[in-house]
Amino acid sequence: MNRRELLLLLGGAMTAAPGLRAQQKAMPVIGYLNGTTPAANAQSLAAFRQGLSETGYVEGQNVAIEYRWAEFRYDQLPALAADLVGRKVDVIAACGGAGEAIAAKNATSTIPIVFTVGADPVETGLVASLARPGGNLTGVSILNAQLGQKRVQLISELVPRARVVPRSACLHARTHAERIGSTRACAAGCGSRVCRATRSVAAGSISNAVASPQRRAPRRWHA
Numbered sequence: 351m352n353r354r355e356l357l358l359l360l361g362g363a364m365t366a367a368p369g370l371r372a373q374q375k376a377m378p379v380i381g382y383l384n385g386t387t388p389a390a391n392a393q394s395l396a397a398f399r400q401g402l403s404e405t406g407y408v409e410g411q412n413v414a415i416e417y418r419w420a421e422f423r424y425d426q427l428p429a430l431a432a433d434l435v436g437r438k439v440d441v442i443a444a445c446g447g448a449g450e451a452i453a454a455k456n457a458t459s460t461i462p463i464v465f466t467v468g469a470d471p472v473e474t475g476l477v478a479s480l481a482r483p484g485g486n487l488t489g490v491s492i493l494n495a496q497l498g499q500k501r502v503q504l505i506s507e508l509v510p511r512a513r514v515v516p517r518s519a520c521l522h523a524r525t526h527a528e529r530i531g532s533t534r535a536c537a538a539g540c541g542s543r544v545c546r547a548t549r550s551v552a553a554g555s556i557s558n559a560v561a562s563p564q565r566r567a568p569r570r571w572h573a
Contacts (some may be wrong), residue, residue: 377412381434381442381461383450385420385427394445424449431457444489448474464546465489 359468382398383392399409407413416439431453434442442458444450444465451465455476463486471491477483531546 377414378413378440379416379437381437381439382415382417382420382445383431383434383442383444383454385422385424385449386446387419387421388417390422391419391446397460398443398445413449427453435461436485448476449486451489455485459486461486463487463489467491 373398379480382395388395402409402413408413410415410416415436416434418434420426420430427449431442431444434454435458436549439461441462442465444454444463446466448467448469451463451467451471454463459496465471465487466489467474467476469491471477471489472479472485475487476487476489
């Protein structure tokens, strides 16, 4: 599913939102939930706004957006999601990962939620199935666990003699253990091992993470 299709889902959710019809608002309101900061999420946020405009929604003209940023304090996500529900937004865009989507799901069973996650939404309990999500959630998953395995396989083909795979990771993510576990299992099958490279995603940590394993002379890098 591409960005345009995701935004069509969001537009459809806003149109169908019962709160919109009942309250006769001047314009629909999107609750935007993210665990990072506006600066860290600038590129994705720009794409989000562009996608909205491509489907006929322009912020401040015919749609309003309530932003809630956890600023890397991921334990604040449940409270931020509850605040959006209290504001009676018409739809929640849980953008960033499973943490945002789970917080939104736990906060409401009636407001439509459109999510973007890296984990399997069925295994994380977000939806009943990929074909029929059910409930009030729908969205997009990039299936990071499966992609991680494929990346290790490709690296093994490109650098057959490599034996260490440094891996950057966002350890706040609820599904990190699953992803790193599947990646390590795949690496072991290729005769390699995975070296965890970083413990956070705070500003600057990615560049530090890249530098850290280089000091240990890794043979290949897996992000």
